[in-house]
Amino acid sequence: MDRSFLRRFHANSIFHRIRIQPDISQREIIERTHFDKSTVSSIVNEFIERGLVERRAKASASGRGRPTEGLVISPASGLLVGVEVEASKLIYVACGLDGTVLAEQVLPFDGRLDDVEIAITTGIDSVVSLTGSGAKVLGIGVSLPGLVANDGKLVHVPVLGWRDVDILGRLSQRCTAPVYVGNDGKAAAMAEHMFGACVDMDNFIYLFSGSGVGGGLFLDGTVYKGAGGLAGELGHVKIVPQGRFCSCGASGCLAAYLTESALIEEISRLGSVRPTSFAQIIELAEAGEPIVLNVLEHAGEVLGSAISSLINIFNPPLVLLGGDLSAAKPYLSGSVDKALRRLAHPAMYGENIVKFAEPGIGGPRLGGIALALNGVTDIAGSHVLP
The missing domain is CATH 3.30.420.40 (ATPase, nucleotide binding domain)
Incomplete structure (x- = not known):
């Protein structure tokens, strides 16, 4: 393995552990990460020299004996x-x-x-x-x-x-x-791994929509980048043969069915109402507008088809859906689940594999x-x- 990548992985993991578990000791970091003692010591010392981390006395749980040292993020670090x-x-x-x-x-x-x-x-x-x-x-x-x-x-x-x-x-x-x-x-x-629903998860797939559709493959504790750093373009997975044209120049991409602009175009094509934003699409759905509900249901079917392929290829413990997808959960989840039950391999799909992220947290x-x-x-x- 590339040494610079390994050093980066160790440093990020150690800082992440200090951030989410203030007052953790070096011994506890070693126990939790299984990193070599000298590696942890070297990286912690470098963080302290750079003013990012501080040591402070940590009282024992029993209140007896000599206090150990805990590590915290320096409040004045920047x-x-x-x-x-x-x-x-x-x-x-x-x-x-x-x-x-x-x-x-x-x-x-x-x-x-x-x-x-x-x-x-x-x-x-x-x-x-x-x-x-x-x-x-x-x-x-x-x-x-x-x-x-x-x-x-x-x-x-x-x-x-x-x-x-x-x-x-x-x-x-x-x-x-x-x-x-x-x-x-x-x-x-x-961000989901650092601050959101996937803290302490080493393997998951993240998918979100907004003005575009994107995602990431978080595998074995890090984001998978591919040969040139371009891996993870989940919005351009081909879902519908000879389907709608996508902004990338191809047709049938997942993004052509889930972006804000794609949903607006489909709703206006089928009816007399043209929403101006995704927020307005949700308002129309909450009001029970039939065309909007049908468009979102179809989008959920397409999304479920894409997720089923990801599950069948990667067998992830979690697929997390964020961005506009999380806001549309009430109108997508049913059709997503139906598609998954039909298309995902039953040995790899369970009810807790696909979740919608909490709006405003991570992502x-x-x-x-x-x-x-x-x-x-x-x-x-x-x-x-x-």
Whole structure:
């Protein structure tokens, strides 16, 4: 195994353990992670030297004997900023290293490539000022709705029509803090592992929808990237032969049936109502609008078909559905379940395998924060994550 990857994996895992279990001792980290004692000691010492982690006295459970030392995230360590790029807006989140959200902001985005780095960086100072903190920004994570290669190049963003953009280089030139970039689906999967429904899970599949459909394969404790860093484009799994055309240029993709724009087009094609947003689609569904309910039911069938293929290939303990999918749970879950019972191998599918994420916890909203946190704690120094 590549040594830099192994060092990165160890460092991220150790910091994650300290963050979710404050006051944990080095011995307890070794017991929990099964990492070598010298590896844990070396990485913890480096975190302490960098001011990210502190030691403090930890009283024994019995209250007797000498207190041991516990490890905690340093409260003065600094800030992280996450930026989620969507087709028509930029979502900013500022956090401490413990993942506590301190401020959020949403700004409109016109989708222009010419000054994309200006558009992305404009809101960073603003969201930092909203925190009221004078702490240093240690890292900026930018999650992008397209293919991000290992060299930081944005290969293709179908929803915006971008191709071959040195996004890491352009952002790094404008930002004073280190920048970390990654695909939004993989970043959201990392966020679920760090902050959401998949803490302490080493294997799961994450799938979400919004202006696009993305996801991540979290396998053996890390996001699977593939040969060039492009793996996990779950929104472009082909589901319907000769089906609807997708923004990627192909037809029959899952994204062509689940994105906000795809649902709006199908609802307006079948009826006289044209929703203006996904939120309005849900409002119409809650009001019992038959066409909207039928469109969502069909979308659930297509989604269930895609999930069944993922289950049959990967045999995951969990498939987590987030983004707009979680908001549409009441209108998708029935048809998703029917498709899964029909198409997934019964030996691999059980009632607790597919779950809808809790809105606002982990997922796309904190994808940029996950990239930044992973980057700041990445001793190997990679800027393209996961």
